Amino acid sequence: MLASAELEGRRVVGEEETFKVTDRRRRADDDEPAAPAASRPGPEPAAPPPPPPPAPLRSGGGEPGPLPGADALDLQGLLVMFASSALIGLGAAPDPMTGEQRIDLDQAQEAIETLLLLRAKTEGNRTEAESRLLEEILYDLQMRFVRMAQGGGPAPR
Secondary structure, three states: OOOHHOOOOOOEOOOEEEEEEOOOOOOOOOOOOOOOOOOOOOOOOOOOOOOOOOEEEEEOOOOOOOOOOOHHHHHHHHHHHHHHHHHHHHHOOOOOOOOOOOOOOHHHHHHHHHHHHHHHHHOOOHHHHHHHHHHHHHHHHHHHHHHHHHOOOOOOO
């Protein structure tokens, strides 16, 4: 029974359930004309238009809007993202999902190690501002991490 069911394009799942897979894709080399839309089973859902890309945030006011040289801010935004993750893990910033401050040294350590990896992998390819930002972030996060790992409380803001 199983061999004949598989030959028909059906697969037996348990004793009672079956399903059939039918390939309805068209090939460019098919000689048959496409079946009319009315004879197809069920309507085809229309694909929603893709959402517009988000505009980068302005560092001062927090208002979205295009910035001149937005491509240059990509690495800085990535560095700030990992720094934020580390600060959340160190209990210096609230978790954006729960609003609670918690200490998760493993999360903080992973974020700091990722920043160290980015420093090594982008050596010679960063601007002066990106290098300065990265070094300041790493120094601050490493000092906070050591203070927390030694049993101290969160650093003053």
